[in-house]
Structure formats: C-alpha cells, structure tokens
Amino acid sequence: MAEKLRMVLAATPAYREMVFAPESTARLEALGDVVVLDDPGDAGALTAALPGTDVLITSWGATPLTAAVLDHADRLRLIAHSASSVKHFVTEEVFRRGLRITQAGQAMAEPVAEVSLAFTLSLLHRIQRFDHAMRDGAWRDAVPPQHGLTASRIGVVGASRTGVEYIRMLVALRAAEVVVYDPYLTDERAVELGVRRTSLDELLRTSRVVALHAPTLPETHHLIGARELALMPDGASLVNTARSWLVDTAALLDEVRSGRIDAALDVFDEEPLPPDDPFRALPNVLLTPHQAAATVECYLDMGKITVNEIERHATGRPLQYELTEAALHQMA
Structure with a gap:
C-alpha cells in the first residue's frame, strides 16, 4: 500500500468547488491529509504550510515558487497544477531542486477545439x-460567398494538444483538406493525423479558414502580422482561440475593417475588451470573452486529471502529463 501523503491544496473556495467534485475530493483524502489554503497567491501562508508536505496542488493565481518559498519544502516531490499554464509561477528553482511538475491542461483541449x-x-x-x-x-444583406466545410481547405497553425483535437474534428467532419504549419510536426505524425504539412506562407495563401493553435513563445510573437494577413485570399477567415500574442492586433484590425477577411476571436491584448474597442462594432468579426475552455465538464476534468496524477505518483507509476524544463519552453 502506498505511503500516506501530506498534500497542500492552494485554491480559492470557488475554484475548489468548480474543479474538485466530491468524488475527486474523496480520492484525494484517501491518499492522505489535505491542507487547504484559500488564497493561492499568499506566499506567507504557503511557506508556513510547506514543511512536511509531499505534494503541492496549485491553481489559478499561484504564488511564484521562488527559492525563499521552496527553502521550506523539505519533503516536497510533486507539484500538481490543476489548471493549464504553469509559466506564471514555476521558476528555475523548481527544476534545480529536482521537483516534478504535472498539469491538467489536457482537459481544456477538447472544449477549446x-x-x-x-x-x-x-x-x-x-x-x-x-x-x-x-x-x-x-x-438578406450582401455578404461574401458562403462555403461548406467539405469544400474548404482549413489551415491549422500549431499542432498543439488543442490543435490536434481541432484537426481530429475537422477530419471527422470531412473537411476537404487540412494543412498544418508546425516546425515540430513530423511527416509521420502528419500522416497519422490525416493532414499535410506546409509552410506558413502557403497555408495562408491557400486556406479558406486559418485557425491558430500555436504556443506563446518568443518566436511566435506576432507570427501573424500585416505581411502574413495580406497573403490570405479575399473572403478568407482567421480563428484565434489560442493567444492574442500570436497576432498583430493593429494589422488584423486594418484587414477586418476593410471587409476583405473575417475573424473570430476569443483572446485579446487587453482583457476585458474595452467597451469602445473597434472590434466590437464590426459585423464581420465574431467575439467571445476568453471563455472557450469554460465548460462545466472541462473544469471537473481538470480536477480528475490532477487526482489521477497524484495517484500515479503515490503508487510509483509514470505521470501522464509531466512537464520537463525543455517542454515548458515550448508551451503557452
């Protein structure tokens, strides 16, 4: 039988209720003692709770894990992030001390896709x-021609976990062709997914819809700028449920204002989007308030994944969603 763990769960009451269903909470408690911190950003409270802790469960708004905080983590072996990106709180100290990290971002892939x-x-x-x-x-106001998915080439920028789910849906619905730009996508993986690898320029020139699923990296900042948008054919469309980081917003505004292309956006440079933002008034732009992943099921799956990973750790099995330092540099 696995040794009982001491776990610290740093998450607000509202977050815990949303993410950790009674079943998930019961599974955690079966693994050992759970100490709950209501303010995930309170470094002092976390520092005081860390001595003797085996597993730290983090959430939105987690406090940065600096050397000063981790100096008190005498038994800590696993950091289980119950959400997606860990970049805002994981520091080099985490890897320097040999701590393992896992996260629950896979739960978001399907709803965002x-x-x-x-x-x-x-x-x-x-x-x-x-x-x-x-x-x-x-x-029946005049609009550009309408098209069906089975007659359309769809371009996907980034075969991330969300990009892969999106690709699978497109293929299942018999899109005419799916082309992908991703420097890390191999020919073998492309064949497995049923897509064709291509350059970014060709993808932009030939796709009826371009969907962005690339990570936030220095090299992806404004990956889609004025030059790239100009390559898109008249009547084409841009979908961004990833990060606004990927797109030069001013250049996109110029293009959609002209009516030449359409866009659908779930992410923005400034959030909430200001009431007077010009995107709000454009009839060819579809807007949602950064809610693509916000399904009831997604949040509950985040809790399930977190508990699954802690159970794997407790029983000596490989983690399913472990993050290495190298992998962290390739994700949003």
Missing part, C-alpha cells in the same frame, strides 16, 4: 455577418 470548430463553421457560413445584419433590421 470545439469552440474553434464552431468559429470555423460560423465564418464559413457567414453567421456572424447575418446576425449583425438582422439585428440592424436587414434581411
């Missing part, structure tokens, strides 16, 4: 344009 697919279908059928026109009193 679903929203990306919903955006894609809406843009192909000009639903956002018709919605705006009808609210303004029009009936």
Whole structure:
C-alpha cells in the first residue's frame, strides 16, 4: 500500500468547488491529509504550510515558487497544477531542486477545439455577418460567398494538444483538406493525423479558414502580422482561440475593417475588451470573452486529471502529463 501523503491544496473556495467534485475530493483524502489554503497567491501562508508536505496542488493565481518559498519544502516531490499554464509561477528553482511538475491542461483541449470548430463553421457560413445584419433590421444583406466545410481547405497553425483535437474534428467532419504549419510536426505524425504539412506562407495563401493553435513563445510573437494577413485570399477567415500574442492586433484590425477577411476571436491584448474597442462594432468579426475552455465538464476534468496524477505518483507509476524544463519552453 502506498505511503500516506501530506498534500497542500492552494485554491480559492470557488475554484475548489468548480474543479474538485466530491468524488475527486474523496480520492484525494484517501491518499492522505489535505491542507487547504484559500488564497493561492499568499506566499506567507504557503511557506508556513510547506514543511512536511509531499505534494503541492496549485491553481489559478499561484504564488511564484521562488527559492525563499521552496527553502521550506523539505519533503516536497510533486507539484500538481490543476489548471493549464504553469509559466506564471514555476521558476528555475523548481527544476534545480529536482521537483516534478504535472498539469491538467489536457482537459481544456477538447472544449477549446470545439469552440474553434464552431468559429470555423460560423465564418464559413457567414453567421456572424447575418446576425449583425438582422439585428440592424436587414434581411438578406450582401455578404461574401458562403462555403461548406467539405469544400474548404482549413489551415491549422500549431499542432498543439488543442490543435490536434481541432484537426481530429475537422477530419471527422470531412473537411476537404487540412494543412498544418508546425516546425515540430513530423511527416509521420502528419500522416497519422490525416493532414499535410506546409509552410506558413502557403497555408495562408491557400486556406479558406486559418485557425491558430500555436504556443506563446518568443518566436511566435506576432507570427501573424500585416505581411502574413495580406497573403490570405479575399473572403478568407482567421480563428484565434489560442493567444492574442500570436497576432498583430493593429494589422488584423486594418484587414477586418476593410471587409476583405473575417475573424473570430476569443483572446485579446487587453482583457476585458474595452467597451469602445473597434472590434466590437464590426459585423464581420465574431467575439467571445476568453471563455472557450469554460465548460462545466472541462473544469471537473481538470480536477480528475490532477487526482489521477497524484495517484500515479503515490503508487510509483509514470505521470501522464509531466512537464520537463525543455517542454515548458515550448508551451503557452
């Protein structure tokens, strides 16, 4: 039988209720003692709770794990992040001390891919344009031609975990062709996914819809700028459920203002999006408030994944979603 663990769960009451269902909480308690901290950003409270702790469970707003904090982690072996990105709190000290990290971001891949697919279908059928026109009193307002998915080439920038889920959905719905730009995607993996690898420029020139699923890295900042947007054919569309970091927002605004291309956006440089932001008034732009992953099931799956990983750790099995220092530099 596995040795009983001492675990610290640093998450607000609202977050715990949303992510850790009674079943997940019971599974945690079966593994050992759970100490709960209501403020995940309180470094003092975390420092005081760390001595004797085997597993730290983090959440949104986690305090940075600096040397001063980790000096008190005399037994800590695993950091289980119950959300996605760990970049805001994981420091080099974590890896220097040989601590293992896992995260629950896989839970977000499917719902974000679903929203990306919903955006894609809406843009192909000009639903956002018709919605705006009808609210303004029009009936069949003139719009660019509508197209079906089975007659459209879709370009995917980034075969990330979300990108892969999106690709699978496109292939299942019989998109005419799916092309992918990703420097890390191998030919073998492309064949397995049923896609064709291509350059970014060719993807932009030939795709009816371009969907962004690349990570936030120095080399992906404004990956899609004025030059790249100009390559997109008239009537094409851009989907961004990843990060606004990937797109030059000013250049995109110029393009969609012209009416030449359409866009669907879930992420923005400034959030919440200001009430007077010009994107709000454009009939060819579909907007959602950074909620692509916010399904009830996604949040509960984050809790399940977290508990699964801690159980694997407790029983000496390999972690399913462990992050290495190298992998961390290739993710959002």
